[in-house]
Amino acid sequence: MARVTGRRSRKRRLQSDINVVPYIDVMLVLLIIFMVTAPLLNVGVDVNLPQADAHALEQAKKQPVVVSVGKDGALSLTYEGVSRPQAVDAAQLVAKVKAFVAADPNVPVYVAGDREVSYQTVFAVLSMLQRDAGVPRAGLMGAPESSGPPKK
Structure with missing residues (x-):
């Protein structure tokens, strides 16, 4: 029988610890991705909104x-x-709406602003209705969006 040399007779021992180098590589790549994308998530648009003491509808x-x-x-x-809208000024509007609210405090009041009117004007009317006419609920009225782009 032939004698086997010592090198061949030694069996390799199994390595019992985990190789973490690939996990560290993945973690570093994710860290770099998050560091690059995090500043991009804070981009926003500054809007100067008008202020009023309005309540939820x-x-x-x-x-x-x-x-x-x-x-x-x-x-x-x-x-x-009323079959068609009545033209009123601000004082008449407050007086008439105040009468409706006195008759029924839960009457819904909506403001329908033209597309071309400024947001400040519509917001001022909303605020006037709540402040001067005592309207507990005042909301904005809108039309559903059409399928095409808005007409100018």
Whole structure:
């Protein structure tokens, strides 16, 4: 029988610890990705919003009072029993809406602003309705978006 040399007879021992080098590589790559993308997530647009003391709007099932603001800032009022909007000034608007609110405190009041009117004008009407006319609920009215781009 042939004698086997010592080199061949020694068996290799199994390595019992985990090789963590690939995990460290993956961790470093992820760290670099997050370091590069994190500053990009904080990009925003500064908007100078008008301020008013408005309250949240709740949905109601009653016939609403609609205040329309034309593109020139003209006010008109539509309510139950009126077929077309009535042109009013700010004092008349406050008086009429105040009467509706006195008759029914839960009457919904909406402001429908023309697309061309400034946001500040519509917001001022909303604020005036809540502050001067005592409207507990005042909301904005809108139309569903059309399929095409807005007309200019």
